Amino acid sequence: xxxxxxxxxxxxxxxxxxxxxxxxxxxxxxxxxxxxxxxxxxxxxxxxxxxxxxxxxxxxxxxxxxxxxxxxxxxxxxxxxxxxxxxxxxxxxxxxxxxxxxxxxxxxxxxxxxxxxxxxxxxxxxxxxxxxxxxxxxxxxxxxxxxxxxxxxxxxxxxxxxxxxxxxxxxxxxxxxxxxxxxxxxxxxxxxxxxxxxxxxxxxxxxxxxxxxxxxxxxxxxxxxxxxxxxxxxxxxxxxxxxxxxxxxxxxxxxxxxxxxxxxxxxxxxxxxxxxxxxxxxxxxxxxxxxxxxxxxxxxxxxxxxxxxxxxxxxxxxxxxxxxxxxxxxxxxxxxxxxxxxxxxxxxxxxxxxxxxxxxxxxxxxxxxxxxxxxxxxxxxxxxxxxxxxxxxxxxxxxxxxxxxxxxxxxxxxxxxxxxxxxxxxxxxxxxxxx
Amino acid sequence: xxxxxxxxxxxxxxxxxxxxxxxxxxxxxxxxxxxxxxxxxxxxxxxxxxxxxxxxxxxxxxxxxxxxxxxxxxxxxxxxxxxxxxxxxxxxxxxxxxxxxxxxxxxxxxxxxxxxxxxxxxxxxxxxxxxxxxxxxxxxxxxxxxxxxxxxxxxxxxxxxxxxxxxxxxxxxxxxxxxxxxxxxxxxxxxxxxxxxxxxxxxxxxxxxxxxxxxxxxxxxxxxxxxxxxxxxxxxxxxxxxxxxxxxxxxxxxxxxxxxxxxxxxxxxxxxxxxxxxxxxxxxxxxxxxxxxxxxxxxxxxxxxxxxxxxxxxxxxxxxxxxxxxxxxxxxxxxxxxxxxxxxxxxxxxxxxxxxxxxxxxxxxxxxxxxxxxxxxxxxxxxxxx
Numbered sequence: 001x002x003x004x005x006x007x008x009x010x011x012x013x014x015x016x017x018x019x020x021x022x023x024x025x026x027x028x029x030x031x032x033x034x035x036x037x038x039x040x041x042x043x044x045x046x047x048x049x050x051x052x053x054x055x056x057x058x059x060x061x062x063x064x065x066x067x068x069x070x071x072x073x074x075x076x077x078x079x080x081x082x083x084x085x086x087x088x089x090x091x092x093x094x095x096x097x098x099x100x101x102x103x104x105x106x107x108x109x110x111x112x113x114x115x116x117x118x119x120x121x122x123x124x125x126x127x128x129x130x131x132x133x134x135x136x137x138x139x140x141x142x143x144x145x146x147x148x149x150x151x152x153x154x155x156x157x158x159x160x161x162x163x164x165x166x167x168x169x170x171x172x173x174x175x176x177x178x179x180x181x182x183x184x185x186x187x188x189x190x191x192x193x194x195x196x197x198x199x200x201x202x203x204x205x206x207x208x209x210x211x212x213x214x215x216x217x218x219x220x221x222x223x224x225x226x227x228x229x230x231x232x233x234x235x236x237x238x239x240x241x242x243x244x245x246x247x248x249x250x251x252x253x254x255x256x257x258x259x260x261x262x263x264x265x266x267x268x269x270x271x272x273x274x275x276x277x278x279x280x281x282x283x284x285x286x287x288x289x290x291x292x293x294x295x296x297x298x299x300x301x302x303x304x305x306x307x308x309x310x311x312x313x314x315x316x317x318x319x320x321x322x323x324x325x326x327x328x329x330x331x332x333x334x335x336x337x338x339x340x341x342x343x344x345x346x347x348x349x350x351x352x353x354x355x356x357x358x359x360x361x362x363x364x365x366x367x368x369x370x371x372x373x374x375x376x377x378x379x380x381x382x383x384x385x386x387x388x389x390x391x392x393x394x395x396x397x398x399x400x401x402x403x404x405x406x407x408x409x410x411x412x413x414x415x416x417x418x419x420x421x422x423x424x425x426x427x428x429x430x431x432x433x434x435x
Numbered sequence: 436x437x438x439x440x441x442x443x444x445x446x447x448x449x450x451x452x453x454x455x456x457x458x459x460x461x462x463x464x465x466x467x468x469x470x471x472x473x474x475x476x477x478x479x480x481x482x483x484x485x486x487x488x489x490x491x492x493x494x495x496x497x498x499x500x501x502x503x504x505x506x507x508x509x510x511x512x513x514x515x516x517x518x519x520x521x522x523x524x525x526x527x528x529x530x531x532x533x534x535x536x537x538x539x540x541x542x543x544x545x546x547x548x549x550x551x552x553x554x555x556x557x558x559x560x561x562x563x564x565x566x567x568x569x570x571x572x573x574x575x576x577x578x579x580x581x582x583x584x585x586x587x588x589x590x591x592x593x594x595x596x597x598x599x600x601x602x603x604x605x606x607x608x609x610x611x612x613x614x615x616x617x618x619x620x621x622x623x624x625x626x627x628x629x630x631x632x633x634x635x636x637x638x639x640x641x642x643x644x645x646x647x648x649x650x651x652x653x654x655x656x657x658x659x660x661x662x663x664x665x666x667x668x669x670x671x672x673x674x675x676x677x678x679x680x681x682x683x684x685x686x687x688x689x690x691x692x693x694x695x696x697x698x699x700x701x702x703x704x705x706x707x708x709x710x711x712x713x714x715x716x717x718x719x720x721x722x723x724x725x726x727x728x729x730x731x732x733x734x735x736x737x738x739x740x741x742x743x744x745x746x747x748x749x750x751x752x753x754x755x756x757x758x759x760x761x762x763x764x765x766x767x768x769x770x771x772x773x774x775x776x777x778x779x780x781x782x783x784x785x786x787x788x789x790x791x792x793x794x795x796x797x798x799x800x801x802x803x804x805x806x807x808x809x810x811x812x813x814x815x816x817x818x819x820x821x
Contacts, residue, residue, distance in 0.1 A: 195772075211749065211772035272759050277766040277790035284788030372722050373759030 048239040049182060051263055051289050051338070058328035058335030059264075059289035061241075063137070063181070069327055070181075070339025071420055072110035072139070073103065073393070074294060076348060079405050080398055081361045083350035089117035089126055093403030096126050099345060100134040102394065106413055107420040110181055112139040112293055112341035120173050131179025139293075139341065140174060141184040141245065142167050144226070152192055154222045155202035167229050168236065175237035182240045183233060184266045184293060185226050188247030193218035219254035230261040243291055249278070252286040259286070264338065266293035272373025273318040279326040279334035290326075292340035295319055299410055300387035302367045302380035307390070309411035311376050316342060316393070316412045317419055324423040342416075346407070347392035361398075364389050470547060472531050472555075472613045472634035475508035476500040482545065483613035485512070487530030487538065487574075490617070493521025494626075495529065501630065506556040506595045511632035518620040518627075526567070526719070528617030530574065531634070537611050539576020544609035551603040551642040553614065554635060560628035562593030565663050567618045568718065571600055573725075574612035581606040583725060585718065588622065590663045591629055602636070604644030617718075619668070621660050621683050647793075649730045656715050656739075656798045656818035659692040660684035666729065667797035669696075671714025671722065671758075674801070677705030678810075679713065685814065690740040690779045695816035700802060702810035710751075712801030714758065715818075721795050723760015728793035734820035737768075737784040737798070744812035746777030750802045755784055755820075758796035765793040772806070775813055791820075 049068075052060045061068045077088050077095045088095065103111070111130065116123045130136040145152045145163045153159040167185070174180055191197040194215055205217045223244075230242040241263035246252060248269060255262070265288045269275055275292070282290050297315035301308040323340045326333035352366060353359030367384035377385040393412040396405035471480035476499055488495055496515040505511035516527055533543045553571055568587030572580035582605045589598065614634050618627070655664040660683050672679060680699040689695035700711055717727050737755050750773045757767030766789045770782060798818050802811060 209774075211774060212770065215772075272763065273761075274759075274763055276759075276763055280790060281766065281788065371759075373763065375723060375760040378722070378760075 049180075049241060051241055054328055054335075056335065059338060060328040061289070061338045067328070068109075068181075070110045070139075070291060070341065071107055072112055072339060072341030073108050074341050074344040075099070075111040075113060076344065077346050077404075078348050078350055080349050080396060081357075083354055083357075083360050084348075087117055087119070087122070089122035090119055091404075094129065095404040096130055097133065098402055098404060098407060099394075100130050100136055102407060102409065102413075103136055103345070104134040106409075106417045108136060110137050110139060110339070110341060111345070112141065112184070114141050114187060115143050116140055116170055116174070123174065124177065127174065127177045127179045131177075137179050137181040138177075139181050139184055139291075140170065141187065142170060144186045144189055144229075146187060146189045146192065146198060151198045151200040152189065153200055154189075154192075154218070154225055155200070155205065160225055163225075164229060164232065168232055171233050171236050175240065180240060182243060182264070183237075184243045184245045184291075185229055186245040187294070188268050189222065189245070190219070190251040191247045193222050194250055216254060219251040220258055223251070223255040224258045226255075227259040227261050230259070230263070234261060243293070244288075245293060249281055249285055252282070256286040262288065264289040264291055266291040268294040270295065270371055270373065272297075272371070272375065273315055275319065275322050279336055283334055283336060287336075290337045292319075292323060292337065294343045295340060296343040296391055296393075297374060297412075298387045298390040299392075299412070300365060300367075300390035301377045302365075302385040302387060303377035305365065308376070311374075312393070312410065313412040313415040315374065317415050320416055320419050321423070342393070344391050344393075346394050346396050346405075347389055349389055349396075351388045468638045470545070470550060470636040472553070472636070473512065473631070474633055474635065475505075476510040478508070483531035483533050484535040485529050485531050486535035487532045487612065487615065488527070489530065490524040490527040491518075491520050491522045491620070492527060494519050494527050494620075497529070505630075506558075506632035508632075511556075511630050513628065513630050514616075515628045516618060516623060516626055518623050518625065520620055525621065526617060526619040528615060530615040531613045532574070533611050533613065537574070537578075539574045539578050539580075539611065542578050544578065544580060544611035545613070547607035547610050547636055549638050550607055550636040551601070551639050552637050553600045553602060554597055554633070554637060555614070556595050556597050556632045556634075557589075557591055558595045558630050559591035559593055560630075562591065564591045564627035564629050565589070565618060565622040565661070566591065566616050566629070567622055568616070569598070569600065570612075570615045570617070571602065572605075572607075572610050572612055573615075578609070578611065580612055581609040585727060588663050588665075595630075595632070601642060601645040603642045607636075622663070622665075624661055624684065647730045649732050650820075652733050652821050654729070654731060654734065654820040656737075656820070657683070657696060657815070658817065658819070659689075660694040662692070667715035667717050668719040669713050669715050670719035671716050671796070671799070672711075673714065674708035674711040675704050675706045675804075676711060678703050678711045681713065690742075690814075690816035692816075695740075695814050697814050698800075698812070700807065700811045700813075702804040702807050704804055709805065710801060710803035712752075712799060714796045715798040716758070717795055717797060721758070723758050723762050723764075723795060725795075726762045728762065728764060728795045729797070731791040731794050731820050734786050734791050736786050737818070737820050738781055739798070739818040740779050740781050740816045741773070741775055742779045742814050743775030743777060744814075746775065748775045748802075748811035748813050749773070749806040750775065750800050750811075750813070751806065752799070752801050753782065753784065754796075754799045754801075755786075756789075756791070756794050756796055757799070762793075762795065764795055766790040767796075769799075779814075779816070786820075 049063050052062050127138050205214050208214050233242050243264040243266040244262045245266045297312045299309050299312035326337040328335050350360040352364035367387050369386045370383040371386050372378050395408040399406040472483045474480050494517045498513040500510040501513035537543045566589045568585045570585045573583030574580045586600045656667045658664045678701040682697040684694045685697035752769050752771035754769030756764040758764045768789050
């Protein structure tokens with residue numbers, strides 16, 4: 001069809017050659033028509049950011065025409081003495097400028113924000129400062145009401161409408177920021193469908209006697225809602241992919257049925273030194289490009305009761321190795337990983353006793369969750385080995401420097417920096433990584 | 436000078452244990468072709484001592500100079516395991532150590548580099564005795580062994596048979612636990628008597644490193660209490676472990692065979708966790724610390740039979756794999772929540788698309804007090820990969 005139309009255009013041109021002055025106009029017209037019918041030119045410009053599927057089914061993120069691999073970090077720079085409600089976006093000391101410099105030196109090209117601040121002007125300023133000064137792009141996310149009390153009501157139309165409005169407002173507000181990379185919807189909200197965190201239900205689900213079917217119904221409701229958001233976002237913003245935030249791969253077999261408009265999966269994974277079969281499992285359950293949007297290791301040995309920066313660096317180096325092994329064009333991997341955003345840039349001192357202001361100024365060493373994958377300190381009492389306040393690859397000090405808590409890069413900062421400089425070489429050298 | 440050399444040589448020959456104390460001939464640098472753990476009671480070739488009695492050590496009796504029908508020489512070792520659970524463990528075993536009673540606190544390992552296998556002869560008093568595993572190395576501590584290799588379970592015959600553990604490609608540079616065996620009261624409920632002889636490391640150049648073999652299907656987690664087909668041990672008690680009572684030999688109305696598993700979960704939240712569960716592991720208590728996963732790549736599903744005492748008991752999850760540690764399971768899969776029927780019902784965990792090439796945690800269940808406020812009594816049987 002394209003070929004015959006082309007012939008038609010050039011046929012018309014041939015008939016008009018003798019017409020003299022008309023020739024230039026006809027040439028322009030013929031070029032216009034040929035480009036239109038061939039789909040080469042103005043028909044549909046490429047999005048600014050999109051995911052390309054290669055011939056070997058590998059996925060590659062393309063930003064402004066060039067491959068882009070996410071070397072990222074989760075960013076939430078809460079200062080000592082404040083908690084998660086603190087509006088750091090409006091901090092006059094602009095901590096992101098100090099952090100941005102350190103990030104750029106390390107090789108970070110992306111930060112992940114879980115949810116934007118309340119003041120759009122402040123948020124814009126942060127995005128622009130990071131992009132214009134350091135070339136760092138931003139992934140913007142939305143909790144989708146996951147932390148609402150008493151629970152997120154994904155089966156409730158009013159709740160859905162309110163969350164949808166919030167998400168679309170965010171998209172309209174920031175979609176034209178040059179530093180924007182993509183959107184992530186939710187984080188580990190799927191755990192609420194499985195009843196593991198913030199469980200919710202509907203009268204219809206309650207009537208179902210089989211708990212497995214109940215779970216399926218919740219997954220369908222939730223993922224269908226996310227898909228409807230992705231659809232709407234694409235209408236408003238065709239320039240940025242939309243990723244589904246998900247805890248592990250739980251529930252994605254349902255997403256596979258109801259999420260045709262989701263472009264990528266952004267998973268939270270805490271599996272220690274390896275991601276196991278994550279990359280191939282995703283291929284088998286919900287074949288979408290993968291961003292590992294939260295992973296990492298703490299740097300406090302709960303067994304020996306002391307900071308252990310080697311432990312954190314060991315896990316992060318191993319994890320980044322696997323992320324690179326599974327990127328596009330790597331022959332030995334699944335080829336579906338677009339990169340990752342490790343958790344996290346700086347420690348957050350408020351986390352352990354989040355509702356006790358006195359605790360926000362204490363770097364708490366008490367662990368309150370357990371994960372055997374981080375095996376060096378799993379022999380801690382009651383196997384409580386994960387120290388939520390010690391995940392930063394950059395420590396913060398009560399000492400004030402440039403108006404903010406002084407930044408002190410940990411060993412992981414330097415180890416990952418060296419890895420990023422030459423991942424291929426590091427892979428060869430680190431076949432048998434030892435702590 | 437010559438006399439001194441002869442004297443040194445004579446001393447070396449009269450004390451062979453010294454001459455090859457590191458497995459290598461220090462004078463020539465050559466590796467000995469055979470390095471004996473035990474050959475005869477008073478043999479100067481013996482390099483390790485059967486001093487590491489483990490688990491229900493009160494259930495073990497050893498006669499290390501049993502003279503009736505040894506495999507070679509004049510003596511062999513007779514072990515009697517009574518399975519009386521003297522220490523309440525449900526299992527027992529013996530390590531051959533150097534020096535005696537060295538659990539990694541002293542330096543005493545031999546450098547056995549160059550050895551490619553260990554062979555030994557064994558027989559049971561009646562035939563049919565099951566040894567859960569034989570092992571080489573694996574002693575932890577400040578002076579930890581450089582390797583840990585296991586083989587088993589083994590069902591003995593009533594005549595002498597030679598067994599071989601492939602050590603090719605293993606790091607044998609430091610081995611203080613030269614040999615060992617372990618078995619359980621479940622595998623040997625009436626106790627057993629068995630014999631061992633001629634245990635020795637050998638440098639056999641024809642032995643090649645063993646690639647992890649894909650297990651054939653069906654592959655049982657649990658068949659019957661004493662079945663040699665059982666491959667995993669229900670050792671990973673989690674959460675409120677004090678709320679759990681486990682009987683792996685319940686004989687009343689099993690689904691198949693002579694026994695099934697009975698589990699009583701009291702829901703009392705003894706440890707304050709408000710949930711509980713058990714992982715079937717290989718070996719016992721392996722939370723990813725021991726390199727011992729089975730390659731179950733051929734499996735496409737796990738099936739098991741279950742029933743509740745009253746019906747309506749709710750198990751939040753049945754799962755396979757998912758143990759993470761230094762040696763992590765390659766994948767995990769599960770089903771749940773499952774509300775049990777009063778009658779035996781078969782359940783299936785789909786493994787299609789899963790990577791089951793390395794599985795330490797063969798099976799698991801978990802539930803909690805919120806969905807079982809009165810506790811739950813339930814039964815499991817015929818847990819197998821297919």
